Amino acid sequence: MVNLVRAELRKLLGLPTAWVGLVLGTLIAPVIVLLNAPYTRRAIAAGTLTDLSDLGLRDLGVGLIGPMVLGVIVVSSEYTSTGRDAPGARQLTATLAAVPHRLRLLLAKTTALVLVVAAQATVTTAATLTLTQVLHGEHAPVPAPGRVAAAILYWTLTALLAYAITLITRNGIVPLTLLIINSSVVSVSYLLTKVTDLASYLPDIVGAQMFIRGSDFPVEVHPVTAGLVMTAWIVALLAVGAVLFQRRDA
Amino acid sequence: MITIDRVSKTKSRTRILYDVTFEAHPGRVTGFLGPNGAGKTSTLRILLGLDSPQSGTALICGRPYRKLDRPLTTVGALLDGSGAHRARTARAHLRWVAASNGLPDSRADEVLEVVGLTGEARKRAGRFSLGMSRRLGLATALLGDPEVLVLDEPVNGLDPAGIRWMRGFLRDSAAQGRTVLLSSHLMGELAEIVDDVVVIDKGRVVTHGRLADVTGGHRTLEDAFFALTATEAGGPW
Numbered sequence: 001m002v003n004l005v006r007a008e009l010r011k012l013l014g015l016p017t018a019w020v021g022l023v024l025g026t027l028i029a030p031v032i033v034l035l036n037a038p039y040t041r042r043a044i045a046a047g048t049l050t051d052l053s054d055l056g057l058r059d060l061g062v063g064l065i066g067p068m069v070l071g072v073i074v075v076s077s078e079y080t081s082t083g084r085d086a087p088g089a090r091q092l093t094a095t096l097a098a099v100p101h102r103l104r105l106l107l108a109k110t111t112a113l114v115l116v117v118a119a120q121a122t123v124t125t126a127a128t129l130t131l132t133q134v135l136h137g138e139h140a141p142v143p144a145p146g147r148v149a150a151a152i153l154y155w156t157l158t159a160l161l162a163y164a165i166t167l168i169t170r171n172g173i174v175p176l177t178l179l180i181i182n183s184s185v186v187s188v189s190y191l192l193t194k195v196t197d198l199a200s201y202l203p204d205i206v207g208a209q210m211f212i213r214g215s216d217f218p219v220e221v222h223p224v225t226a227g228l229v230m231t232a233w234i235v236a237l238l239a240v241g242a243v244l245f246q247r248r249d250a
Numbered sequence: 251m252i253t254i255d256r257v258s259k260t261k262s263r264t265r266i267l268y269d270v271t272f273e274a275h276p277g278r279v280t281g282f283l284g285p286n287g288a289g290k291t292s293t294l295r296i297l298l299g300l301d302s303p304q305s306g307t308a309l310i311c312g313r314p315y316r317k318l319d320r321p322l323t324t325v326g327a328l329l330d331g332s333g334a335h336r337a338r339t340a341r342a343h344l345r346w347v348a349a350s351n352g353l354p355d356s357r358a359d360e361v362l363e364v365v366g367l368t369g370e371a372r373k374r375a376g377r378f379s380l381g382m383s384r385r386l387g388l389a390t391a392l393l394g395d396p397e398v399l400v401l402d403e404p405v406n407g408l409d410p411a412g413i414r415w416m417r418g419f420l421r422d423s424a425a426q427g428r429t430v431l432l433s434s435h436l437m438g439e440l441a442e443i444v445d446d447v448v449v450i451d452k453g454r455v456v457t458h459g460r461l462a463d464v465t466g467g468h469r470t471l472e473d474a475f476f477a478l479t480a481t482e483a484g485g486p487w
Contacts, residue, residue, distance in 0.1 A: 007350035014342045015335065082331045085380040085407065089331025093300060094343075094390060097327050098350040100299040100316040249261075249301040 004099060004108035005115075008074075012112055017073050025066010026120055029059050030127040037135045044139050053213050055140040056132030060151055061183070061208070063124050067117045067155050068179045071162030074113050076172025092250050102246050106167075110238075113163055114156055121155035143211075150210035150223060160234045161203055167241030193218050203233040251276055252398065252431055257296055257306035259289075265453060266292050269306065272448045272458045274431040276397070279424045281444035281461075282433040283475060289453040290433040291329070294402050297431075298327050310398055322351040326391030328401040332383040333390055336376025340367060340386050343375060348393050361389040366415075380407035399423060401432040405439050417443050437472040447471065451479040 012018050033056065043049035078092040099105040125148055132140055165175040182188050183204065192199035200206060200219035207230035209221045221229070252274040259267040267289045274280035284290050295301040297308040299315035308314065310325055318324055334343035344358035362368050365385040370378070378386060384407050391399060404420070405413045420443055424430050434440045440447075441461070448458040456478045457464055461471065468474035 003352045004350055007346045010342070010346040010349055011335075014338050014346065016337050077335055080335070082334060082336055083376060083378070083383060085383060086331035089329070089333065091333060091335045093329050093331075094333030094347060096300055097298060097325075097329075097333070097390075098322055098347050100318065100321055102316075247302075250295075 001104070001108065004104060005111045007098070008108045008112035009115065011077070012070070012074050012116060015073060015077055017077075018070060018116075021066045021069030021073070022116070022120055025063045025069070026124045026127075027063075028065065029061075029063035029124050030131050032062055033059050033128055033131045033135065040136060044136065051214060052136075052140050053143075055136060056129045057143055057147065057151055057211055058214070059128055059132075060125060060155070063128075064155065064158050064183050065180055066120060066124075067159035068162045068176065068183065070117055070120075071113060071159035072166045072172045072176045072179075074109055074163055075166040075170075076176075079170050079172075096250050103242065106242055106245060110160070110163070113159055117156050117159040118152060121152040125151050125155075146223075147211045150227065153227065154207050154210055154230070157207060157230050157234050158204070160238065164234060164237035164241045167245055168237070201229055203230045206230055251311055251429055252280075252297065252400070253307075253309045253312075254293065254297065255307045255309075257293065257303045257308055259292055259296060259301070259303050261292070267296075267303070267453045270450065270453070270455055271306075272455055274429050274446070276429045277424055277427050278445040279420055279430040279432065279443055280446045280448060281440040282431060282448050282450065283437065283440060283471075284433075284435065284450035285479065286435055288450045290435075290450060291402055293450070294327075294329070294400055294431075294433060297400060298325070298329075300329075320351045320394070322347070322353070322394030322396060324394070324396055325398045325400060326394065326396040327399075328384070328387045328391045328404055330402065332375055332378065332386040334375035334383075334386055337374060339372050339374055340378075340389075341371040343386070344389060344393060347390055351394055353393055357393050361392045364392060365389045381409055381412055384408060385412075397427070398429045399431070401430070403434055404432050405434065405436065413439065437470070437475050441465075441471040449475060449478050 040049065078095055079090055081087050082089045082091060095105065129143065129148065133142065162175060162179055166172055169175055189199060189202040189205050193205060197219050200217060206221055206226045209217055209226035210223045254270055254272055257267055257270040270293050282290050296303045297315065315321060340362060341358050344361065345355050348355060348357045359371065362371050365388050367382065367385050367389060370382060375386060405416055408416060420430055420432065444461055446459065447461050447464040449456045449464065465471050465474045468477060
């Protein structure tokens with residue numbers, strides 16, 4: 001199993017797109033904190049920004065593009081055509097020839113993705129929170145370790161969400177477009193919460209309540225419950241993806 | 251040793267394989283012959299555990315491919331393309347494949363040398379020509395020094411020198427005791443390489459046996475093939 005994880009780590013980190021996800025995802029949040037610093041200072045001074053408990057943690061959201069890209073390409077790179085001469089040929093053939101036991105392969109892929117994203121999340125969370133302390137330390141309390149851990153978990157679960165969806169669609173473009181639009185341009189999940197309270201339990205919305213305390217959630221969910229609900233989503237989607245991957249012809 | 255026993259497959263409600271049965275033996279090159287669309291690739295994909303048959307078994311050394319531990323040390327397979335992601339260099343591709351089967355990194359450079367790609371080790375697979383892709387695919391197949399080789403249209407896309415090299419390579423492999431199964435629709439090429447022949451047409455094995463027996467009373471393997479498959483030579487194209 002160690003060999004398989006090592007191979008999957010090499011595969012993932014050997015893709016230029018993976019490095020785009022890694023670098024972007026790691027840098028965006030700290031850079032935003034830096035760029036927003038003058039505005040944040042003014043808002044604090046003017047008293048318009050009163051709830052400071054989420055400062056820093058809230059900025060982590062924009063970096064989620066990183067784990068999304070990583071989660072998608074770890075699967076989609078298997079399905080992209082390897083060249084003009086053989087349009088039907090894909091890396092998946094080489095992968096399954098090397099590792100024909102499909103569930104073991106998925107386990108190795110999942111482990112490699114979790115390791116990479118958890119490391120990325122740890123670095124970017126540490127950088128973002130440290131920067132927040134340096135810039136606004138006198139106003140922003142240091143978040144409890146549990147909240148920091150929950151933020152890292154949220155990143156990792158988001159990568160797994162993207163991964164599971166791509167396992168089902170076998171194509172990276174659709175899930176990546178939907179996930180990125182949903183997390184940045186228009187949050188369809190968030191709009192849905194205006195229609196029905198049930199939407200508060202969608203994975204991206206409920207997951208954020210693991211570490212964000214802000215009051216703009218229509219339904220307040222305890223952080224532990226939030227973590228469990230998001231995990232349940234991921235487990236269910238991964239199970240569907242795994243069954244399809246096991247049964248489908250490659 | 252490869253044993254394919256009554257393998258049937260239906261794809262999109264169309265039956266593409268009907269009780270395909272044949273064997274390939276160690277120390278011999280077995281040619282799997284048939285026109286395009288006859289079911290050669292479908293059979294090989296089932297043999298390699300990529301696709302599942304509706305019924306029948308396909309075994310390598312007595313075991314289904316999916317049950318093989320570190321399969322590359324038993325079977326080397328070459329299918330369409332190189333199998334390398336186009337953004338990866340030849341060496342990076344070979345190294346992850348090697349790692350997955352517990353093989354040392356040094357194997358990557360060794361097999362690149364065997365197929366004559368040492369100079370292209372740092373080139374991205376997406377920039378490879380068709381012939382180079384085939385060589386990289388073959389290098390991948392050779393990583394684990396396997397006793398069985400399964401090659402789908404190995405001479406496709408190779409230049410005359412490449413075809414000559416491949417012929418020598420396959421003969422040598424069989425001489426060393428390996429089981430070699432290769433598919434082709436190029437009868438002329440095959441007649442000079444193979445010991446045994448399996449002819450498939452429209453999803454059915456129409457004959458199999460030693461090259462001399464299959465060629466039988468016909469002048470060439472090609473004549474025998476057209477007689478057996480009842481395909482009009484020089485058909486409508």
